Amino acid sequence: MHSANPVRYVAFIFWVLSLLAGCGPKTIAWTEDVQLQSGEIIQTRRTALAEPFGQIGGTGGWENEGMTVEIMAPAHPENPGPWSAKFVPLVFDRDPETKEWFMVATFYSCTSWYNLGRPKLPYTEFRYRNSQWVQQALSEKLIGREANMLTSIRSSGEPNHTISSKQLIKRNPKIEPEYKGIVAKWRTAC
Template identity: 35%
Template structure:
């Protein structure tokens, strides 16, 4: 998607507080959603609401093909296992001409692309509107897997999950 074009995205995240993950505000999600609202009138048709357990991190639109892509990653080894341990650890979903989100193979064009969605919703809630500058500040402080689409997942992470 052209970086100058903007859409409003509503995100939800349901889950439970999970202190073993790193403090009183840590949580384990059970469901996340992404819903796109076209505030510019440039994107038609819009995709349906995406619902899943992975962490959405990139939303992209290819106007010529009428295709929306959503890239998501994993917040736990269990969810990575359930998805078949993909390497790199990302899933891609596409919605063509407003159709259902369909899993597809991760496209090369997304490798090394920076996240453009908020990847770490807080367990205690978010403000109604998270600005681009707030989102970027939080992106830079996130774990590398959430900052951009890594070509390879570091051996440390793979070994941790493989021995988990």
């Protein structure tokens, strides 16, 4: 009978822990310029919490565990507080009639759609009221609006984005129409 080498044992434990750490949630952060309907351009800080999945050495992807959007500039007292949800921001703007900030968001997974109650269109809306974001059904007047937020987020990370860099990404024919704007019709594979 031989005794175990303590150095090898410790090295093995660190190796296993490093593998497990690489499989946990990953935070992706970037800044993004957003053009509002008024023409004003704001700078936001965005984060996405991604849970990688797939086999080691094989195909993979990531599950959206949550995203945030916060206005960085210009600083105005009427700016909303940070938006945070387990959805993908699509349109961020200020309603010219009510002056409320709003966020239209979508999702990547069928489970998120099921949790919303399987709405006719793949969106949910948030309004900034009384210093908090309130979720509601999509306002019909927003159908047809072009996305002004980056919706195609890479699990490897994102560079900081300008209006121009997002326009280049939106030209990609592989991006589905419901991620490029608020569509009036949608067919689900769920």
